[in-house]
Amino acid sequence: MELFHHDLNINFLGMRKISIVISAILLAVSIWAIAVKGLNYGLDFTGGILIQVNYQQPVDVGDVRTALEKAGFRHAVVQSMGGTREISIRLQPPKQMGARKESPDKVAGDVSKSVLTALQAARPGVKLAQPPDFVGPEVGQELKTSGISAAIVVIIGIMIYLWVRFEKRFAFAAVASEFHDTIITLGIIALVQREFDMTVLAAVLAVIGYSINDKVVVFDRVRELFRLTRKAETAQILNRAINNTLSRTIITSVFTAITMASLYLFGGPAVHGFAITMLIGILVGTLSSIFFASPMLLWLGVSKKDLMPVTRENPELARRP
Amino acid sequence: MIDFPRWKYWLVGIAMVLGLLYAAPNAFPPQPAVQISPNRDARIDATLQQQVTADLAKAKIPYQSITIDKNRMLVRFANTEVQLQGSDTLRLALGDHYTVALNLATTVPHWLQAIGGRAMPLGLDLQGGVHFLMSVDQDAVLKKQQQRYLDDIRSILRQKQIPYDAVSQSGNGVLAVFKTSADRDKARGAISLDATDLNLADSRTPGGGYALTATIKPEVLQKLAQTAITQNVTTLRNRVNELGVSEPLIQQQGENRIVVELPGVQDTAEAKRVLGAVATLEYHAEDESVNPQEAARTGNVPPDDRLYYTKDGRPVVLKKRVIVSGDELVDASQGYDQQSGLPDVNVTLNSAGARKMLDFTTQNVGKRMGVVYIEQTPEVKMVDGKEIRTSKTTETVLNDAVVQGVFGKKFQTTGLSQQEAETLSLMLRSGSLAAPMQIVEERVIGPSLGQDNIRKGRDAVILGLALVLLAAAFYYRLFGLVADIALVFNLMILVAVMSAIGVTLTMPGIAGIVLTLGMAIDANVLICERIREELHNGSTPLASIRAGYEKAWSTILDANVTHLLAALGLITVGSGAIKGFGITLFIGVSTSLFTSVTMTHAITALIHGRRKKLKTLWV
Secondary structure, eight states, X not given: OOSSOTTOOOOTGGGHHHHHHHHHHHHHHHHHIXXXXXXXXXXXXXXXXXXXXXXXSOOOHHHHHHHHHHTTOTTOEEEEOSSSSEEEEEEOOOHHHHTTOOOHHHHHHHHHHHHHHHHHHHSSSEEESSXXXXXXXXXXXXXXXXXXXXXXXXXXXXXXXXXXXXXXHHHHHHHHHHHHHHHHHHXXXXXXXXXXXXXXXXXXXXXXXXXXXXXXHHHHHHHHHHHHOSSOOHHHHHHHHHHHHHHHHHHHHHHHHHHHHHHHHHSOGGGHHHHHHHHHHHHHHHHHHHHTHHHHHHHTTOOHHHHSOOOOOOHHHHHOO | OOOOOHHHHHHHHHHHHHHHHXXXXXXXXXXXXXXXXXXTTOOOSXXXXXXXXXXXXXXXXXXXXXXXXXTEEEEEOSSHHHHHHHHHHHHHHXXXXXXXXEEEEOOOOHHHHHTTOOOXXXXXXXXXXXXXXXXXXXXXXXXXXXXXXXXXXXXXHHHTTOOOXXXXXXXXXXXXXXXXXXXXXXXXXXXXXXXXXXXXXXXXXXXXXXXXXXXXOHHHHHHHHHHHHHHHHHHHHHHHHHHTBSXXXXXXXXXXXXXXXXXXXXXXXXXXXHHTOEEEEEEEEEOTTSOHHHHHHHOOOOTTEEEEEBTTSOEEEEEEEEEEXXXXXXXXXXXXXXXXOOEEEEEXXXXXXXXXXXXXXXXXXXXXXXXXXXXXXXXXXXXXTEEEEEEEEEEEEEEEEEOOSOOSSEEEEOSOOHHHHHHHHXXXXXXXXXXXXXXXXXEEEOHHHHHHHHHHHHHHHHHHXXXXXXXXXXXXXXHHHHHHHHHHHHHHHHHHHHHXXXXXXXXXXXXXXXXXXXHHHHHHHHHHHHHXXXXXXXXXXXXHHHHHHHHHHHHHXXXXXXXXXXXXXXHHHXXXXXXXXXXXXXXXXXXXXXXXXXXXHHHHHHHHTTOXXXXXXXX
């Protein structure tokens, strides 16, 4: 079966003005979402206390939130854990409790006790599902920094490799697309306020790997076509490269998306964030391989002579008549 | 004809067999069990087996089997719930003589175990248990060392009879003030000879005195910090053993944190109690005028003495006066006696301790001296509905020995077996541990949640695999089927490699496996697309196959190397979930390079290679 005709020739580069404008808008919205709405950091990053409670009767999340606010616990993140009776509450310890310089595990115990009292006052029949989990804020801060440095190390490593194997313009175009894909993926997560936890961070870093994979395949074809054709315009070459690899780009994305969808559907809540983020990243990465990376190459002014293998003068040959 | 080298067929065949063999242990789910190991003089034998059988029967707890393996007994249960009941019952019944620990007994056949086959250990999220992250207070380490150098410098000055105005702590070091610069010069000479770990700098005090600032060298500070962590890890490991957890994870994370993961444990309070214990050491003189057996029997002990017991229950009467205490002990290490070659323990004291030890040993050669290990474990009791925090103190004599000569700063304890020497040096070190720790992260994962996660993870892997297999076979027909075989083997080899190097399987790891499945097929997509392209360009089927593999290879290599770089970044910088995911991705991408290219090429060559004339390709 073939979904794509083999001499398919869509003028993707011709759409570059529109596609780049769309990319720019998406980037702007994403940066706005990340800056203004912010990422909904999970316990891993914020530090704080996670309390899971069970109600005997179904309960409304809003009611729980009101009960907590009444008792002075502001900014608590209240979420349902699937059913209507299990609720998870994430909060920072109130200042007066944190300030007493007690060990964090004692504070966690105290806070969970007073939260439970507050909830019971509003509605009896509630108990702790398990001892409270907590993460020191310092640990969370460290994770954030190490996450960012992981992303930077990965991007720089990839850039060096592409610089050596291809050429510097390819490295720049790839890294620009990396930032493009990562920021838009993060932007969507921020926009829908999906909880950003460790697994989501892992997925974002995996998106970097996935998206570079996609770009390299297209770039590889660009390099090959440049070397094969005697004279051709850069835009033409780029277009042919995208078209030749289009089938592969989309089929691979579909295959990977299938696995991530099954992970989302069957893997349970622990990997929901991961699967969703990957799905978003796959979509963004695929589109940017087609519409964003090659226009970048064109603008950076890549040309045939940048890619010709360096021919070394062979003295042995020169001496021959 | 496709010329595919014969050795590559062999390579592919061997990889398939090895993958199958070493992935197989994971198909045997471990069984919840309780492990009983002896303490002190207790023994594992048939009598114990009878007792255990009787105890379990009395409590009406069904078990599946009891086996004795070397020096431990394993009682297997049907599920974790019964296992927990069983372990509680046995712990109560067997008391202090045995350590009762939760365990997951392997059900892997013996012949597989014999060739090194083992299942991947499961992470806490798949098994249930408690997770702690502890932060080591490095300031306290610094303070302690500062105090130690302060004492050292004072005693050096006193020894060399150099007059000084004051010696005090300042900032990161010690400040000594002298009246004349000549005194200071003398002091500098003496200190730099004795305490090589210090940087010395001159300055003038506002009052006109001559000041000498001694700061601990940065590299020494760094080493101290690392030693503190290592020591704490050792101590924690010791204590966790007492808790009876069969496969605890205790390791350093970052610069000053320690992760403790206790699979199977559900009671955080009990775990915290044991982890939070404080231990110290004291050297006492032995009172040899009293018969310890007699004293133990009658309870008559002179007012200056106290009766202690060794670990194996032997009474020892020691004087109450402390010669040297644990905070004066700098280091203890196991070594070998230079003359006899027998194992011994080398102890180093700080100057203050050395002086006291010197005073004592000068007068007491030929007499006995004992080391007491004091451990305080905090306890929380409920009295009249209120929490009462108390602490339980246990004091045991680690060792008592005859003072053979006069010594101060460094001395050896001999007459020990290898095992005893190792334990003693470890206990001495952990007793001298003075870096307090705080729990900064705490998580509990219930065992049922773990079971649930395993089932969901397995479902996701199987379904993801099945869908990709179908899609590939549908889209690329025969070549898709070949890719499918390679994909199944990729999963198998990935699991085999992870099992063989002992990667702990976690939920993010499973996500990594599923993702790898999707990514591994990419190489085949590249190859198949290339072959189709070649066919469209008018090449013959066999030439298309050859060109397809050749041309796709450089693309596959570039794409996978960049992907491996990304995975490597995850491993080196990330921790916890990210690291587990990165490791899986790295192994998965590497194995897929082999299965997707070499393995499919071999199979394709096998199918098409023998036919001289190939008309059509099913791609």
